[in-house]
Amino acid sequence: GAGVSQTPSNKVTEKGKYVELRCDPISGHTALYWYRQSLGQGPEFLIYFQGTGAADDSGLPNDRFFAVRPEGSVSTLKIQRTERGDSAMYLCASSFVGSDETQYFGPGTRLLVL
Amino acid sequence: KQEVTQIPAALSVPEGENLVLNCSFTDSAIYNLQWFRQDPGKGLTSLLLIQSSQREQTSGRLNASLDKSSGRSTLYIAASQPGDSATYLCAVRLRSGGSNYKLTFGKGTLLTVNP
Numbered sequence: 001g002a003g004v005s006q007t008p009s010n011k012v013t014e015k016g017k018y019v020e021l022r023c024d025p026i027s028g029h030t031a032l033y034w035y036r037q038s039l040g041q042g043p044e045f046l047i048y049f050q051g052t053g054a055a056d057d058s059g060l061p062n063d064r065f066f067a068v069r070p071e072g073s074v075s076t077l078k079i080q081r082t083e084r085g086d087s088a089m090y091l092c093a094s095s096f097v098g099s100d101e102t103q104y105f106g107p108g109t110r111l112l113v114l
Numbered sequence: 115k116q117e118v119t120q121i122p123a124a125l126s127v128p129e130g131e132n133l134v135l136n137c138s139f140t141d142s143a144i145y146n147l148q149w150f151r152q153d154p155g156k157g158l159t160s161l162l163l164i165q166s167s168q169r170e171q172t173s174g175r176l177n178a179s180l181d182k183s184s185g186r187s188t189l190y191i192a193a194s195q196p197g198d199s200a201t202y203l204c205a206v207r208l209r210s211g212g213s214n215y216k217l218t219f220g221k222g223t224l225l226t227v228n229p
Contacts, residue, residue, distance in 0.1 A: 006157075033216065042118070042203055042219030043158070056216070091157060101207075102148065103217060105158035 002026065004106035006092050012112045013082055021077040021109045025094030032075050033103060034067055037089040049075060050097065082113045116141045120204055120220035127194055128228050135189040135223045137204030142182050145209040148217065149178050149189050152201045161202075162189070166209060194227045201225070 005024040013019050025032050030051055035043035045059040052072045060066070064082075069075040079086055089110050093103040117140045127133050137147070146165050150158040162171045162178040164187070170179040177190040191198060201224050205217040 004157075031215065035217075040221065042205070042221050043217070044219070045216040048215055059216070089155075093158075101146070101215075102160055102163045104160060105150070107157040110155065 004092055004094055004104055006090075006106040006109050008109060009107060010110045010112075012114065014114050015082060015084060017082050017113075019079050019082055019111065021079075021090050021111070023075045023077070023092030023094075023106060025073065025075070025092070026104055027073075029094035029096055029104075030072070031095045031097050031101075032069060033093045033095075034075070034077050035091040035093065037091055037108075039088075043091050046077070079111075082111075084113050087111055087113045116206060116208060116218045118204060118206055118218050118220040120202075120223050122223060123221065124224040124226075126226040126228065129194060129196060131194050131227075132190070132192050133194055133225070135191070135202050135204075135225070137187040137189070137220055139185045139187075139206045139218075141206075141208060142185050143209045144182060145207045147178075147180055147187050147207070148205045149176075149187075150203040150205065152203060152222065154201075158203065191225075194225075196227045196229050199225055199227050 007022045032049040034046040037043040047057045049069045064080045067077045089108045091108045093105045095103045121136045148163045149161045164180045175192040180187045201222040203222045205219045
């Protein structure tokens with residue numbers, strides 16, 4: 001079956017611009033997660049959705065970052081006034097909630113802020 | 115705060131060798147532990163998930179063990195192949211608390227298998 005998909009695969013933007021990153025989870029997965037991975041590091045948690053609501057957004061670095069999941073499926077991570085330090089790989093994962101809670105990751109969006 | 119450490123940071127072996135990757139974590143109250151593979155510039159592929167009640171999991175040439183009390187997990191790869199070359203990441207999920215669903219990752223072990 002189809003896995004987690006993320007678009008775009010690469011995004012180059014200029015400092016100060018607004019970007020949106022999209023995640024389409026595996027069908028039927030109610031849990032959705034965003035992580036950010038800097039070069040040479042492991043992924044770091046950003047935000048977790050259970051259904052439509054953000055159950056925990058404690059990993060968002062500041063108020064320039066925001067994420068939504070209005071219908072409980074597709075999620076969009078939004079970054080305002082991008083900074084060079086936002087450059088990273090943004091990874092989305094989804095999972096069931098229950099007996100098998102393996103998190104399945106998408107291919108990621110590589111964001112480069114010039 | 116949960117911290118995950120992976121040793122070694124990089125490993126280079128000849129094809130056919132058996133090898134072990136190590137992962138340690140500071141908080142033993144985990145819900146599960148996952149091993150992932152990441153190819154350069156790509157997303158993560160889940161290899162094995164071990165529940166806190168389990169001691170090991172096997173998939174093909176991969177075997178992962180878990181010793182919760184000592185805060186350690188190992189990933190054993192048998193008869194390594196050049197196609198196994200990738201970064202291997204270990205991630206733990208805590209059992210309890212308000213953030214018991216998120217994964218905490220190590221920095222990974224970069225494995226190179228030489229033909």
